Amino acid sequence: MGADIGVTGLAVMGANLARNFARNGYTVALHNRSVARTDSLVNTYGHEGQFVRTESLAELVEALDRPRRVLIMVKAGAPVDAVIEDLVPLLDEGDIIIDAGNSFYEETRRREEALRQKGLHFVGVGVSGGEEGALWGPSIMPGGSRESYQTLGPMLESIAADYHGEPCCAWVGTDGAGHYVKMVHNGIEYADMQVIGEAYDLMRSLAGLEPQEQAGVFREWNSTALASYLIEITSEVLDQEDELTGRPLVDVIVDAAGQKGTGRWTAISGLEVGSPVTTIAESVFARSISSQRSVREVTSQVFEAGINEAVTAEELYASGDARQDFVEDIRKALYASKLVSYAQGFDMLSAAGQEFGWDLNMRTIASLWRAGCIIRADLLDTIMRAYDAPAADQPRNLLLAPEFTEALAECLPSWRRVVAAAATYGVPAPVFSSALAYYDSLRAERLPAALTQGLRDYFGAHTYQRIDKPGTFHIRWSEDRTEAEV
Ligand code: 6PG
Secondary structure, three states: OOEOEEEOOOOOHHHHHHHHHHEEEEHHHHHHEOHHHHHHHHHHHHOOEEEEEEOOOOHHHHHHHHEEEEOOOOOOHHHHHHHHHHHHHOOOOOOOOOOOOOOOOHHHHHHHHHHHHHOEEEEEEEEOHHHHHHHHHHHOOOOOOOHHHHHHHHHHHHHEEEEEEEEEEEOOOOOHHHHHHHHHHHHHHHHHHHHHHHHHHHHHOOOOOOOOHHHHHHHHOOOOOOEHHHHHHHHHHHOOEEEOOOOEEHOOOOOOOOOOOOHHHHHHHHHHHOOHHHHHHHHHHHHHHHHHHHHHHHHHHHHHHOOOOOOOHHHHHOOOHHHHHHHHHHHHHHHHHHHHHHHHHHHHHHHHHHHHOOOOOOOHHHHHHHHOOOEEEEHHHHHHHHOOHHHHOOOOOHHHHHHHHHHHHHHHHHHHHHHHHHHHOOOOOHHHHHHHHHHHHHHHHOOOOHHHHHHHHHHHHHOOOOOOOOEEEEEOOOOOOOOOEE
């Protein structure tokens, strides 16, 4: 009997997935470029299950039962291609290569196509949940052929997070669909973190709530509709004191947010498939602005003068009932903005499904995100219910699900007050504001796009359509300004 699966690339994510497979009863063949890492895994965790130590990819492949399943966990990009190139000559028709890293979906599509020509399955798998998730149960979003899921699926389901008895793992669609869904997960993750940041900033700047007090507020919020992993860990981070200075940790961390690229890919793909993921794009831009520290050092001095309001924010928000009301307004603004970013994420998924020929099931995708992943939240269960109906009866936009339409209406006055306060007192709240603008765009009966069309027709004869009859029209702007049907 050979091993059930091989794992190559044993940095922490690969090692933890390998240990998770072994703990669930699978025999796992291990390979890493430097053998020392393989040895260290076997020495430290060998007692957790059945591991087969190998020193080369050839040995790894040799150790496997057929169809062979080799999981690659190396840095996204060229390293994935390099491992595939070495693996291909060692494999036979029907074998499965699994890329569990954060690969760009277009690369997954390209690799899947190339390997399919060679009779191999290539499965791009989105894995979320960080190091702990990989070890104890991540959310898993596999793509690739349906056929490959027959043998691979049960294994992945057994190591995935469990949500009340249901595994957070299901085949989402062909070729790059798994990595695409994971990418959108990360885009939403960016927006989730940004709205939390905006809430924190407003509470601190306008209501004077210090980080430790806010830790309590976020803890309370975690038992409302906002309940989620990210809200929970926000209270942990805000509670943390810096050992060196005794100040809140958040005050000694440099305010420049890093990014590895998945949020940016999501925003770019949103533009490409024509889906307005404004909250996700704003969240990526917010990180970019934060990282322009040398410019901000200058601008924060030059623009310091700021506004000169007759009534200061402190007088309005910083004490007693007013403060409490303001905090509640912020909670609602946060919830409404979060709803918008999820609606945008799902809208983008349906646009991408059409673009790439994936039959994405929104209900299934929501179900995969209920446990194990970074954006896990009670809200996902509600989203799943919104997609309970047969496809034809599902809401065209998630915000049209009655539960969410009502929630938004309930939050709206607070949301507007918060965005107005942010603008009045000069606290940046790009996602609170853009989410509100998206909502207002959706509810507007007429948008100024009609004027845009008129201008386009004027300078470029780009034509327009009329509201009262079919056809395509153009005004002879430089002649007698009469209308022509074109
Ligand atoms: C997850 C995370 C994981 C990682 C992100 C962070 O789902 O487990 O999303 O994939 O933490 O890549 O991305 P940034 O470094 O871009 O914030």
